[in-house]
Amino acid sequence: MERITVKTPSKSYDVFLGNTMTQNIIDFISSNYPSVSTIWIIADIEVHSLYGKQFANELERVFPVTVFEAPSGEQAKSFKVYEEAISHGLRNHVDRNALVIAFGGGAIGDFAGFTASTFMRGIPFISVPTTILAHDSAVGGKVAINHPLGKNMVGQFYQPDGVFFDLDYLKSLPAEEVRSGYAEVIKHAFLSDADFLRELYSNFTSVSELREEYILQCLLRGIKVKAEIVTQDEREHGIRAFLNFGHTYGHAVESASGYGNRTHGESVMIGMIYALYLSEKYCSLSFDLKEFVNWIISVGYDLTVPDHITFTQLLDKMKNDKKSKDGMPVFVLLKEIGEPVLVTVPEEGLIAADTFIRGIYKWAGEK
Incomplete structure (x- = not known):
C-alpha cells in the first residue's frame, strides 16, 4: 500500500493507494472514530450497484450504516439531490458523531464532501474514489454543487479526514x-x-x-x-x-x-x-x-x-x-x-x- 500525506493549514491527512482496502478503511475508522454513531455512505447509484452493497455489508459488521444513492456523475451535484441527501440523513438519525464516506467518482466526492460540510454545520468525511479522475478532486478539500449558471458555484473548502484509493474499483471503468x-x-x-x-x-x-x-x-x-x-x-x-x-x-x-x-x-x-x-x-x-x-x-x-x-x-x-x-x-x-x-x-x-x-x-x- 502506498501513502501520500497532504498537509494544509486546516488539516493534515493521508491518501492511501492499494488493493482490497475495505479492512484498512474499517481499521482507520475504528482507530480514529471510536465513538462513531453512524457510517453515512453517499454513493453513486451505478457504483453502488457494482461494489457498494458488498462494501456496505462489510462495514455493517462493525458499524451502523445508512446509504444514500445519488445519481451518477454531475447529475448528483444539484440543489434537488442535495436536499434529498439532507432529508435522508435526518430521517435516518445521522448526527454529529456520524462519518460520511464518499463512494464514487469525482462528482460524488464533491457532492458528499459538500453535504458533510453543511450537515449540522459539518461532520467529518473520508473519500473512497472509484475513478482515475477522482485522484484530482479527492485531494485538496474543494467540495461543491453546481448552479445552472456555472459549475461548482456553491461550495467551500472542507478537507477530508482520509482518502482510500482502492485500485480494484478501477477495473470496471x-x-x-x-x-x-x-x-x-x-x-x-x-x-x-x-x-x-x-x-x-x-x-x-x-x-x-x-x-x-x-x-x-x-x-x-x-x-x-x-x-x-x-x-x-x-x-x-x-x-x-x-x-x-x-x-x-x-x-x-x-x-x-x-x-x-x-x-x-x-x-x-x-x-x-x-x-x-x-x-x-x-x-x-x-x-x-x-x-x-x-x-x-x-x-x-x-x-x-x-x-x-x-x-x-x-x-x-x-x-x-x-x-x-x-x-x-x-x-x-x-x-x-x-x-x-x-x-x-x-x-x-x-x-x-x-x-x-x-x-x-x-x-x-x-x-
Missing part, C-alpha cells in the same frame, strides 16, 4: 472514464514536468492496454503534484489557481453541453488545447501543439464543440468563472511546461481560440 481521468493526469504533467508528459505520450496509447502498476504510478505522480500545490495554497489565494489549467473553457463547454452529457475530463482536454493555443499566442510557449492534438485524437478523445453551442454562450459562462476579473475570464496559461501564469486574454483572442478549436480536426489532418 469504461473507456470514456479512463480517458476522462487521464485528462487530469495530463494536466498535472503540464503543470510540473515535460518528462512526465513525454512518458505519457509513450505509455498512454490505448485505454484498453493500461497496466495497473502504470495506473498506480500515474496516480501517485498526479496526487503528489496536487498535494504540493495545496500544501502551499489551501484556499486558492495564489498558486492553487494553476490547477484550473484547461478548466475555464472546459467548464464552459461542459456546462453548455448539459451536465453529464460529456465527461469532465474530456471537457478539460478541450479546455487545455484552447489554453495551449492561447499560451502560444500570449506567452510565447514553444510547444508542438499538432503532435499533442494528434496523440490525443489517437487515444480517442472527442474534441468536437457542437455547432449549437455558440461562442457567445461559452463566453457568458467563462465570465461567470470564479477566477474572472472585471467581467473578463482569467486563464491559466503556460510560459513553459511547468511554468503556469494567470493571464487576462482580450476577447478577440478568445474568439480566435474558439475558432481554432472548432476547426481542430481539419487543422490536425483528421476527418
